[in-house]
Amino acid sequence: MREDESNWFRKWEEQLPSPDELMPLSQTLITPHLAIAFHINSTTGTSTIPPPQVHNSAPQPPPLPPFQSPNSGEFESSGGDEPARTLKRPRLVWTPQLHKRFVDAVAHLGIKNAVPKTIMHLMSVDGLTRENVASHLQKYRLYLKRMQQGNLSGHASSGDTATDHLFASSPVPAHFLHQGRQNSEHFVPFVAVPVMQQQQYHQQMAAQYRHVSPHFGSPPNEHSFVARQAPQQVQRMVMPVHNSVASSYIDDLESANARKVLTLFPTGND
DNA sequence: TTAGGAATAT
DNA sequence: GATATTCCTA
Numbered sequence A: 001m002r003e004d005e006s007n008w009f010r011k012w013e014e015q016l017p018s019p020d021e022l023m024p025l026s027q028t029l030i031t032p033h034l035a036i037a038f039h040i041n042s043t044t045g046t047s048t049i050p051p052p053q054v055h056n057s058a059p060q061p062p063p064l065p066p067f068q069s070p071n072s073g074e075f076e077s078s079g080g081d082e083p084a085r086t087l088k089r090p091r092l093v094w095t096p097q098l099h100k101r102f103v104d105a106v107a108h109l110g111i112k113n114a115v116p117k118t119i120m121h122l123m124s125v126d127g128l129t130r131e132n133v134a135s136h137l138q139k140y141r142l143y144l145k146r147m148q149q150g151n152l153s154g155h156a157s158s159g160d161t162a163t164d165h166l167f168a169s170s171p172v173p174a175h176f177l178h179q180g181r182q183n184s185e186h187f188v189p190f191v192a193v194p195v196m197q198q199q200q201y202h203q204q205m206a207a208q209y210r211h212v213s214p215h216f217g218s219p220p221n222e223h224s225f226v227a228r229q230a231p232q233q234v235q236r237m238v239m240p241v242h243n244s245v246a247s248s249y250i251d252d253l254e255s256a257n258a259r260k261v262l263t264l265f266p267t268g269n270d
Numbered sequence B: 001t002t003a004g005g006a007a008t009a010t
Numbered sequence C: 001g002a003t004a005t006t007c008c009t010a
Helices: A002-014 A019-025 A032-037 A096-113 A116-123 A130-149 A162-169 A195-208 A222-229 A232-237 A248-252 A256-264
Strands: A190-192 A238-240
Touching: A096 A116, A096 A130, A096 A162, A116 A130, A130 A162
Parallel strands: none
Antiparallel strands: A190 A238
């Protein structure tokens, strides 16, 4: 009996195609959509279907700048030549850029409303799942808890792990650290804009807020004075849009300046 | 049925 | 240690 079985197996095994014969069936773990979304150089000559964007109801947050992780994407494929025995989604790597967008989203929503699904939508990153966000959020909350208990300096208290560095790469909005006041105040119609887009931003500002700031071609007034006092990065990087991600830059501004700057651009109906 | 969140697994 | 998955709960 046993011998029958092993013979049968050997015969079956001999009839299997060789590895070479199997090669044409190679399959990438990264779909064309993901490859495009994350600027991954695909060697497969597949078509260039634009990825389905997850849209907010209003102006989009800027696309994430090109990713810089070693394998040029946030999604690590588990070795390009590995057979696609698992079609599981590749492991997500939370880069500083991605984390920043996460923090922006959470800051916008306020801790209370920051739940995975909402964060995911606000982040508007192709391929990002609710599970990805939930997992990251879980860890981020633990980090915040540690921050609250330990020193509140704004940097990792003790661990100094890679996570700590990642989390420290985007400033923790001040209101995250004490539970007193987080609310709708954080529904602010701003979004951070990469420096690359300054030009565009300035044009838009000039068009929309000509009356506000000398930076954009009109005479100074009280508002522009306030704006000039805001940290430079905010002057450069804040762009008014509705129903979009609030910038952690804003939350970062502990001073009254920030608040005044915010009032320059009253929130529309979200 | 869906989603959040803690616990657990990889 | 980082991220995914499971499991329980609302």
